[in-house]
Amino acid sequence: QPVLTQPPSSSASPGESARLTCTLPSDINVGSYNIYWYQQKPGSPPRYLLYYYSDSDKGQGSGVPSRFSGSKDASANTGILLISGLQSEDEADYYCMIWPSILFGGGTKLTVL
């Protein structure tokens, strides 16, 4: 059972926004960690998208569109991946991760309706 909790599935329509969440257990403070996000399409390895620590400390992977952005909800101890202007090509599995105690979430399958 993954330590980081992600909803198994999410869906949205093209052009809309998708908000994917990654909830950390109560003994791991989201405010103390970079939250990483990876995208994986069927039959392909994961692709690094971005990391988010704070609004002043974040980074985008090479070639990753600015439509992908990260944030945190400290009150919910949760990392968030926001995908705006959804496109059909965004349909994929999305995984969150923290470092240095390297842990992955269970992944969210995003369907673009």
Place this chain on the structure above:
Amino acid sequence: QVQLVQSGAEVKKPGASVKVSCKVSGYTLTELSMHWVRQAPGKGLEWMGGFDPEDGETIYAQKFQGRVTMTEDTSTDTAYMELSSLRSEDTAVYYCATDPGISPPRFDPWGQGTLVTVSS
């Protein structure tokens, strides 16, 4: 630009060992920190271990300690992951993924994956 090319699919019997390779190009292995992540069919990602440049040692996830060995051949820029005492639950795609040494650390890029099937 770093590229990682892994060895081909393997079929092993329970109790056997498997050794997967990951060839680096574009950089030398000494410039990178290599990690291994696996993914069982239809399941999520599971970190197995990797090189910690701060300690200069390879660290293994507790689940795999005693059963996994990660090594490197710097003369050929090839990393290896050997998993022993295989069981059916080890059937998975095994990925190498590198931390390029840019702060903060991250897994970028990944190898194409190697399917290891454990079956009698």
